[in-house]
Amino acid sequence: MSHRTWGGRFQEGPDALAARFNASLPFDRALWREDLWQNRVQAEMLHRIGLLSEEEFHALLAALEEIEREILEGRFPWREELEDVHMNLEARLVELAGPAGAKIHTARSRNDQVATDLRLHLRRRLEEILEDLLAFRRALVREAERHLEPLYVLPGYTHLQRAQPVLLSHWFLAYYEMATRDEGRLQDAKRRLNESPLGAAALAGTGFPIDRDYTARALGFDRPMRNSLDAVASRDFALEVLSALNIAQLNLSRLAEELVLYSTEEFGFVEVPDAFATGSSIMPQKKNPDILELIRAKAGRVLGALVGLSTVVKGLPLAYNKDLQEDKEPLLDALATYQDSLRLLTALLPGLRWNRERMWRAAEEGFALATELADFLAQRGLPFREAHHVVGRLVRRLLEEGRRLKDLTLEELQAHHPLFSQEALPLLRLETAIHARASYGGTAPGAVRERVLEAKKEVGLD
Template sequence: MKLWGGRFQKNTDRSVDDFNSSIRFDCRMYKQDIRGSMAHARMLGKCGIISEADAKLIQKTLAEILDDIEKGLVEFEVDAEDIHMNVEKILISRIGDVGKRLHTGRSRNDQVALDIRMYLKDEINNIRDMLISLEKVLLEKAEDNLDTILPGYTHLQKAQPITFAHHIMAYCQMFKRDIERLEDCFKRTNVMPLGSGALAGTTYPLDRYMVAEELGFAGITENSLDGVSDRDFAIELASCLSIIMMHLSRFSEELILWSSHEFSFIEMDDAYSTGSSIMPQKKNPDVAELVRGKSGRVYGNLMALLTVMKSLPLAYNKDMQEDKEAIFDSVDTVKMCIPVFTRMIATMKIRKENMYKAAQGGFTNATDMADYLVKKGIPFRDAHAIIGKMVLYCINNNKAIEELSLEEFKNFSGIIEEDVYNEICLEKCVSERKLPGGPAKESVMKSISNLKEHLASLKQSL
């Protein structure tokens, strides 16, 4: 008989057992479930709700069950439905009636809310650490490429010369925000719901603050209905993970383009590439493509969670069992993507000469040419029009701006002098953009230094 089967006269249909059971996916929370139960038992004993002797026996046996699970000696049962009932059933089988006292003052509703919060707190820390490791690899790449010039793009059209370091640091800022979002999400996950009961708390004099402190929570939920029915923290984390995947996907898209023959800005290491079954010359950026593709499933999980929760009345509903597979899959996917992406970045080859050559084409110094005229006293809009005509002339004559003779320059404006060649060389175009956040070497070095200090200031765990 099931532990909740007292009012039932028939056994659950086998197909319903399979349909209703969540043990196949919530078994991963066994450690959190047992830790939560041990804290609950300790509190029950201290508060005199059960005897101290019973509380200690329950804690001791739960610790043994945890050890057995980690040794692979426990086989979970579908009939027991979920991780909570499986652990409790094993406990009762080992210590009899004493084990039946564990669930005093507790419901599976607040128990699962506790478990998933504890589990996601651990995973937020894990993913945060992975992002920090990625940031460190990106910083190394940036420091190695402070003078590596490549074209910056808008609309995927060559725009202005920048450095590869500056480009890499843009992604560093994205991942920095991702870390901050995870830290903020952690705050709302770090609230202890145990004691909410099924929905209305309990008449037992539980010490919720004691349990919260023992389990490392910053506080307790302040409304029992909300305590069991809130999944905002899971949706928020799913959103954070979706944004992380969006950043990884954008980066992957650029890496895929850059590794093509048409760009040839980078070459993926053989260990992070694959070949073709029919075309022997191929070297495919499959890792980057898979990261790009997996962003879709993480987005889908976010939409699934929002849809599950969108019309649920208070308090707990069985629909909420659907939260776990979605958020677990998002966590697993992100944890799979970040490390392999990090190693792919660390091992890729930067083709500096090709980047520089690409920056020489496409009139990336046109804005600097216009600025040259402005510094000579011509209003910017007039300068813009002059350089537009100059670019058209260059296109028609198959020349770059810097390849024009001084005589040709003067056909567009008589104030242009010999110094123009220095002003529009790529190195000068980059080095003069010294504003904070700009691509000039000193600006990028300052950005690198700031991020290093920020990473060093982060706590090891939240």
């Protein structure tokens, strides 16, 4: 005698290891809310089309309410041998509602049931994440505004070499723009996944007179999916979510890396709040930015989830295959990883202590203002490539002499090119250089202040 779910065809029970290997309850238990909601709507639809009596319908609703209470209170009897969250809830439904519970699966397969639950869960989780992302974007805008008065200036880098000075506020806004694009990608993914697979059944639809429009509306979907094969077999919506999460986590990783770098003694631009740092097991002086390092590292974890699921669906024939059970662990893990990283950075940003004097000196020292001199010559008719060469020779000489740009006199400038005049000397001051970058999107205080005002409106801070 077989003792397994849907075991009528089988004479033997399942192998114990195979049963454990096949089970998904440890991770798909997270879908219990969505499965209960779907069962309520399924019961409503079956009642509307006459497949459930009034008595059966109310017995099901009462049983579903009791199951929800049991789960919330930690009393629900989860059973590993039932394989997954769906069969656990259905088995309990039968125990509580009697024969009516066994009717809940009429005109439904676990294939469309699982796909529906997953879309519902992703939609809910993305809504939460989008709220957290809004809070993160607001934190970036607040920090950008806070460091405009007085101005905080730091070196901008290319190839991790000092390049040109930029406002710290401009730096914050760069990450704001990235986060805004992340928000757009996640919104797009949420919009595209919001179609209902429910009613597709195993793969070919059903002969019962179900109302797919009703169940789609009741579950908050925009519409039922138009092809039953596609409804149960596709996981491109999950890949799209993972792709958006991957890009978003990469952006957080870049921010975390810069903060790790800037918090070193070699840079000394910023100090990480104590609440987000740890000490050393042997070196008492250490303050390690462990949280930022973990956020940086977890980009690999989210990328791994994307690559893993991509490999699962590569070459997978239609329609449902058990391979698709492997979609949930990477998805749920990536969602939690990004959400935790986002919340941690949002909480950390206001506590950063920036060393204005140290950053100013770093931006002022060396040759970060050399481009100003090249631009000066180009504005007076010298081809920029030639101006670049002139200033490059000037920098080389100063390096050999151990001097800085601000040490130059007008006579020395004119010795390198006669187009240099008295107006060139103020360009060797940091304030002048910063204010000169007034083009749209540039780092001049006026341009940055204007963008901060726009960004405040975009995130509802005006």
